[in-house]
Amino acid sequence: xxxxxxxxxxxxxxxxxxxxxxxxxxxxxxxxxxxxxxxxxxxxxxxxxxxxxxxxxxxxxxxxxxxxxxxxxxxxxxxxxxxxxxxxxxxxxxxxxxxxxxxxxxxxxxxxxxxxxxxxxxxx
Ligand SMILES: [Zn+2]
Numbered sequence: 001x002x003x004x005x006x007x008x009x010x011x012x013x014x015x016x017x018x019x020x021x022x023x024x025x026x027x028x029x030x031x032x033x034x035x036x037x038x039x040x041x042x043x044x045x046x047x048x049x050x051x052x053x054x055x056x057x058x059x060x061x062x063x064x065x066x067x068x069x070x071x072x073x074x075x076x077x078x079x080x081x082x083x084x085x086x087x088x089x090x091x092x093x094x095x096x097x098x099x100x101x102x103x104x105x106x107x108x109x110x111x112x113x114x115x116x117x118x119x120x121x122x123x124x
Pocket of ligand 1: 034036077078091092093
């Protein structure tokens with residue numbers, strides 16, 4: 001469980017198997033690591049650093065506001081850091097492309113889920 005006002009979680013799946021998962025971290029505690037980056041780190045750790053394992057995987061993201069229990073505006077992984085700094089220093093979508101994850105799935109505040117193909121997935 002995240003200690004943040006927004007509880008954001010990310011799970012990476014491939015062929016029905018969970019490869020990695022994490023929640024967002026508060027900036028003060030651990031540098032504000034985004035859930036997506038944490039989940040990628042977790043997946044790489046679990047598979048002994050073999051990036052190929054993540055190629056073609058899907059990352060599923062959802063965030064709720066702790067105070068209301070409602071979904072946030074959008075849980076789509078960030079494209080640019082802006083004010084949403086994280087200790088990894090790169091936007092989640094850049095990291096997602098780097099490791100070859102090919103689909104993102106995320107929820108919006110209406111509770112609708114979207115699946116997008118990741119463009120410009122980098123060859124691993
Ligand atoms: Zn992010």
